[in-house]
Amino acid sequence: MPISDATLRTVTRQTENGPESYSYNPAVEAEVKAAPEWATAITTVDKMSRTIKCDSKKCENQTTFDPQSAEAVVALPDWVRTYRMVTLGNGARFGYCSDVCEVEGVTTGDHNVPEPKQVQEATGADMQRVIEQAKQVEKLKTKPSKKR
Numbered sequence: 269m270p271i272s273d274a275t276l277r278t279v280t281r282q283t284e285n286g287p288e289s290y291s292y293n294p295a296v297e298a299e300v301k302a303a304p305e306w307a308t309a310i311t312t313v314d315k316m317s318r319t320i321k322c323d324s325k326k327c328e329n330q331t332t333f334d335p336q337s338a339e340a341v342v343a344l345p346d347w348v349r350t351y352r353m354v355t356l357g358n359g360a361r362f363g364y365c366s367d368v369c370e371v372e373g374v375t376t377g378d379h380n381v382p383e384p385k386q387v388q389e390a391t392g393a394d395m396q397r398v399i400e401q402a403k404q405v406e407k408l409k410t411k412p413s414k415k416r
């Protein structure tokens with residue numbers, strides 16, 4: 269997903285060396301397990317984080333910010349202003365930071381909704397009809413030349 273929201277929990281504690289903070293996503297079990305014990309022991313207000321990513325394979329643009337913070341929104345990189353989304357008929361979404369990346373994405377063919385293959389086998393009757401039609405065409409072609 270080019271734009272994804274996550275709820276991050278950021279906790280801070282005072283240590284001998286000053287304040288120490290730790291951020292993790294409480295909805296992801298692995299992140300909760302990886303978090304230090306003191307961090308999971310503290311309960312604080314969860315903070316939202318939004319990640320915007322360019323889907324061009326040749327582009328590294330990606331940013332994570334707090335959509336509820338006006339300062340964070342103002343500080344967003346310039347490419348976010350030209351960010352655009354492409355939504356396919358099947359609901360798949362792609363996001364690009366610029367015209368260049370959008371064109372890059374289009375040329376990969378990823379935007380084509382995969383269509384179920386339609387295999388039509390020609391029956392014997394079909395073949396016979398085609399042969400008959402071909403014969404009729406040949407007759408029409410050869411008629412004028414016979415008159416000469």
Ligand SMILES: [Zn+2]
Pocket residue numbers: 322323324327328329364365366369
């Ligand atoms: Zn890009």
